[in-house]
Amino acid sequence: MIHLMIMMLERVGIIVILGFILAHTKLFRQALQNQDGYKGKAILISIFSLFSIISNYTGIEIQRNMIVNNDWVFTIDPSGSIANTRILGVEIGGLLGGPFVGAGIGILAGLHRFSLGGSTALSCAVSSILAGVLAGLIGRYFTKRYRMPTPRIAALVGIGMESLQMIIILLMAKPFSDAWELVSMIGIPMILINGTGSFIFLSIIQAIIRKEEQARALETHRVLTIADQTLPFFRQGLNENSCKSVAAIIHKLTGTDAVSLTDKEKILAHVGAGMDHHIPSKSLITGLSKKVIKTGHIMKAISQEEIECTHAECPLHAAIVLPLTSNGNTIGTLKMYFKSPAGLSQVEEELAEGLAMLFSTQLELGEAELQSKLLKDAEIKALQAQVNPHFLFNAINTISALCRTDVEKTRKLLLQLSVYFRSNLQGARQLLIPLSKELNHLNAYLSLEQARFPGKYKIELNIDSRLEQIEIPPFVLQVLVENALRHAFPKKQDMCKVTVCVLSDDASVYMKVADNGRGIPPDVLPELGKKPFPSKEGTGTALYNLNQRLIGLFGQQAALHISSEVHKGTEVSFQVPMQQMKEGEEHAQGVNS
Numbered sequence: 001m002i003h004l005m006i007m008m009l010e011r012v013g014i015i016v017i018l019g020f021i022l023a024h025t026k027l028f029r030q031a032l033q034n035q036d037g038y039k040g041k042a043i044l045i046s047i048f049s050l051f052s053i054i055s056n057y058t059g060i061e062i063q064r065n066m067i068v069n070n071d072w073v074f075t076i077d078p079s080g081s082i083a084n085t086r087i088l089g090v091e092i093g094g095l096l097g098g099p100f101v102g103a104g105i106g107i108l109a110g111l112h113r114f115s116l117g118g119s120t121a122l123s124c125a126v127s128s129i130l131a132g133v134l135a136g137l138i139g140r141y142f143t144k145r146y147r148m149p150t151p152r153i154a155a156l157v158g159i160g161m162e163s164l165q166m167i168i169i170l171l172m173a174k175p176f177s178d179a180w181e182l183v184s185m186i187g188i189p190m191i192l193i194n195g196t197g198s199f200i201f202l203s204i205i206q207a208i209i210r211k212e213e214q215a216r217a218l219e220t221h222r223v224l225t226i227a228d229q230t231l232p233f234f235r236q237g238l239n240e241n242s243c244k245s246v247a248a249i250i251h252k253l254t255g256t257d258a259v260s261l262t263d264k265e266k267i268l269a270h271v272g273a274g275m276d277h278h279i280p281s282k283s284l285i286t287g288l289s290k291k292v293i294k295t296g297h298i299m300k301a302i303s304q305e306e307i308e309c310t311h312a313e314c315p316l317h318a319a320i321v322l323p324l325t326s327n328g329n330t331i332g333t334l335k336m337y338f339k340s341p342a343g344l345s346q347v348e349e350e351l352a353e354g355l356a357m358l359f360s361t362q363l364e365l366g367e368a369e370l371q372s373k374l375l376k377d378a379e380i381k382a383l384q385a386q387v388n389p390h391f392l393f394n395a396i397n398t399i400s401a402l403c404r405t406d407v408e409k410t411r412k413l414l415l416q417l418s419v420y421f422r423s424n425l426q427g428a429r430q431l432l433i434p435l436s437k438e439l440n441h442l443n444a445y446l447s448l449e450q451a452r453f454p455g456k457y458k459i460e461l462n463i464d465s466r467l468e469q470i471e472i473p474p475f476v477l478q479v480l481v482e483n484a485l486r487h488a489f490p491k492k493q494d495m496c497k498v499t500v501c502v503l504s505d506d507a508s509v510y511m512k513v514a515d516n517g518r519g520i521p522p523d524v525l526p527e528l529g530k531k532p533f534p535s536k537e538g539t540g541t542a543l544y545n546l547n548q549r550l551i552g553l554f555g556q557q558a559a560l561h562i563s564s565e566v567h568k569g570t571e572v573s574f575q576v577p578m579q580q581m582k583e584g585e586e587h588a589q590g591v592n593s
Contacts (some may be wrong), residue, residue, distance in 0.1 A: 004060065004083060004479070005189040011058050012085050012197035013050060019092075019201045022047065023208040032096060032209070040095060045104035048093030052086045052109030052128070056116060059084030065185050076118035079178075083186040086113060086124070088197045094135030095142075095149045095202070102139070106132025120182070123172035127165035135161060151203040158198030181223045217403040219351055220410055224400050226253050227358045228393065236360035236443035238324070238332050240280055243269035245441070246359075253349065257318055258337035261324075264293050268332070273339060277311040286310075291335045292321045296330045298353060302341040318344045326363045334359060361421055389481065395420075395448045402451070413451055419444040423474070429584050431553070432471040435502065439463065442478045442500070449485060457485065462501040467472045470509060473549050477502075479542050480513035480572050488517030488570060512573035519566040529560045529572075548576055 022028050031043035057072050059082030073082055089288045090109050094102025109132075110125035135157055142149045149157070159229040166187045173179035229249045233242040243261040247269040251259040259271030262285045285293075287308030292299050300320040307319050318338040323330045336352050338344050387424075395417055402410045423441035446459055459481075481498060491497045501512040520528065529543040543560065550558040554576045564570035 002224060004186065005193060007060055007067075007188055008083060008085065008193040011055070011060070012088065012193050012200075014058060015055060015085055015088060015197060016200050016204065018051060018054070019380070020204050023205045029212065041104070042099050044093060044097040044101045046098075046103075048089045048105045050395040051089030051093075051386065052105060053112050055084045055086040055089060056082070056109070056113050057489055059086075060253065062182065062186065065181055073116065076116050076121070078117060079119055081118045081120040081124075081186075083180055083190055085190075085194055085197055086128060087161050087165055087190075088194050088201065090128050090132045091135040091158050091194075091198060092154065092201055092205075094132045094137075094436065095139040095154060095157060096205075098140045098143065099133055099136030100109050102132035102134075102136025104132070106130070110346050119178065120169050120173050123169045124165065126172065127161075127168040128170070131161040131164060134164075148206060148209075149202065151199045154202040155195045155199035159191055159195040162194045166191070201358040212510070213407045214404070215347070217407050217410070219347065219354075220414070221400050221403040222253060223351065223354045223358065224396050224403075226250060226355060227362070229253075229394070232364055234359060238263055238268065238363060240268050241549070244271070244280070247271040248409040250334075250355070254336065254348070255337045255349070256336045257343065260335040260337070261332065262289055262335070263332045264330070272337065273315045274309075274311075274337065277314065278309075285333070288319065288321055289335065292323050292333050293330050296323050296325070298356070300344060300349065302344065307337075313338055317341060320344060320349055320352045322352055323360075323362045324356065324363060331363070341586075344561065361418070394452060398448065398452045409451070412450060416447040420448065430474060433474045434468065435463075435470050435472055436468040438472060438474060438477055439468070441475070442481060445478055445482065456496055458495065458497045460497070460499045462499065462503070465505050467502055467504055467509060472509075472511075473546075473553060476546065476550075477511065477513065479546050483572075484513060484515040484517065484570070488515040490518055493517070506578070508575050510575045512571060512572065514569060514571040516569040519560070519568055520564040520570055521566065525562060525564055528562055550576075 024044050027043065028047060031040040031047075057074065059073050061068050061076060061080055061082050062078035063077055068077075068080065076082060086109055090102065090105050093105040097105075110128035114121045114125040125378050133542060138153075138157055139149060142153070166183050168175070170179050173182070226249060230246045233245045238241040238261070247259045247261050248271050250256070251271045256272065256580075258270065258274050260270045260278060260279070261268050261464040264285075266282075266284055267278055269280050287298060288301055288306065298320065302316075302318050304314060304317050307316065309316065316337040316339060318341040322334045324332040324334055334352070334356055336348065338348075395413075399410055399413050399417070402413065415509075419440055422435065423444065443555055446457075450459075452459055477500060479489050481500060484498050485496075488498075495516070497516045499512070499514045501510070501514075503510045528545050529547040532541045532544050543562075547560045550560065558574050558576045562570065
């Protein structure tokens with residue numbers, strides 16, 4: 001038994017080495033993280049089936065309680081069997097991929113084992129399929145809880161699946177006496193070795209994946225920190241004063257040798273090496289920057305010649321240049337310089353790309369705020385263009401806090417933050433938008449708020465799907481919901497519920513936002529929405545501006561109706577007849593044109 005265990009340790013070593021190599025491949029990691037489609041599942045089935053088939057070939061042939069073959073096994077004597085680590089590949093694949101992947105691996109590995117023959121061929125094939133399905137169900141249990149099975153769990157499952165195989169051999173292999181002798185010889189070594197191998201295999205995969213996730217989380221945190229610090233300056237637009245501060249922040253937090261910001265013609269700011277000849281306002285942009293501005297594509301250089309700097313003794317020999325855009329037009333560039341091409345790693349490239357996207361969004365935000373001051377309808381456009389800086393900073397802080405604990409949730413929140421700001425920018429240029437876009441904006445806002453206060457708010461949406469394409473003023477529902485979340489609930493209230501309804505009776509569209517909060521005092525209620533009403537809780541400007549917008553677009557019939565009872569809640573609603581809504585659309589088209 002000891003001799004067999006030592007030999008099996010050599011076999012499991014081969015699988016562990018393959019697992020180490022596998023965990024470092026990009027294809028495997030992508031398949032592991034994207035299992036929603038059939039492609040990812042097919043890749044996992046193929047990889048772990050190959051592992052199990054290799055385990056079959058490298059098994060140790062046993063006949064009459066004696067080791068008869070220590071080489072690769074291609075056929076097995078009808079009275080013989082093999083001791084191998086086949087279940088290890090089946091089990092790990094099921095744990096990582098779920099029951100569908102586990103069953104697929106089990107079937108392929110089982111059929112291959114059956115093709116080799118031997119007295120336990122059928123029982124081993126059946127046990128492979130059962131092990132794959134059971135391990136997959138266990139893996140799905142952990143996946144639903146947003147975490148990967150631990151190496152300890154993998155070891156316990158490996159021991160359990162191998163024990164199941166021994167039981168099936170005893171039940172199916174004939175005669176029973178031979179099956180008992182075989183299990184007595186190989187049972188303990190295979191159970192221990194497969195359990196140990198499962199622990200080591202999953203430890204390797206988990207360590208590499210965690211290292212990658214930690215690196216991404218740190219990069220995300222660094223990007224968000226830079227975005228947080230540069231936001232006030234980019235909102236001032238692309239000018240020398242703002243760019244100088246931005247370049248200094250990027251240079252400090254990224255560790256690059258130099259950072260430049262340009263407009264379409266000249267350098268606006270340069271911090272770091274090369275400051276003696278890359279002089280703001282006096283130096284024209286390099287040839288590489290001109291190409292980026294012309295094409296709108298990211299470009300990198302790994303030599304001074306490719307940078308096309310005219311100064312012969314420039315110490316900068318590598319750079320990545322990224323376009324800064326606003327409203328779809330390239331208005332400048334962000335350049336990160338390095339003294340050596342070795343400094344321009346993949347990590348730095350991904351960081352630069354992320355910064356360019358964030359900075360472009362910030363520039364669009366600043367441009368939108370600037371343009372809003374020049375619009376004819378000041379009250380309406382000011383409301384459409386405004387973005388609460390406290391909301392942005394709170395969202396960034398929330399996402400930063402999640403970077404180290406939940407990378408996937410952080411990624412989703414960043415996407416929702418992007419949707420939120422994109423909706424703000426689009427709304428600043430339109431009087432009416434489809435209801436579907438307003439709901440996307442609302443959902444993005446709610447995702448960020450619920451991430452800040454997990455479990456605090458319960459949101460119910462009752463939306464008539466037939467109305468998704470009707471045109472409504474932007475931010476109508478979002479303003480009402482935000483108003484409820486900010487002002488309706490005492491700090492100690494346990495269940496904070498907000499209900500959003502959009503319904504129609506074919507003659508008119510009815511919209512309502514209700515909460516179960518503290519309610520509004522009777523002396524305040526009659527004036528709310530009719531004029532700004534300063535109080536400890538706020539100014540009431542949001543409701544007033546919204547009410548004015550609705551009346552201006554759809555007439556007095558669309559005015560806000562606010563009903564409330566103290567300690568029971570508040571309901572804000574309005575109703576727009578279909579005829580007025582069509583007239584509002586025509587009015588909006590005329591204004592936008």
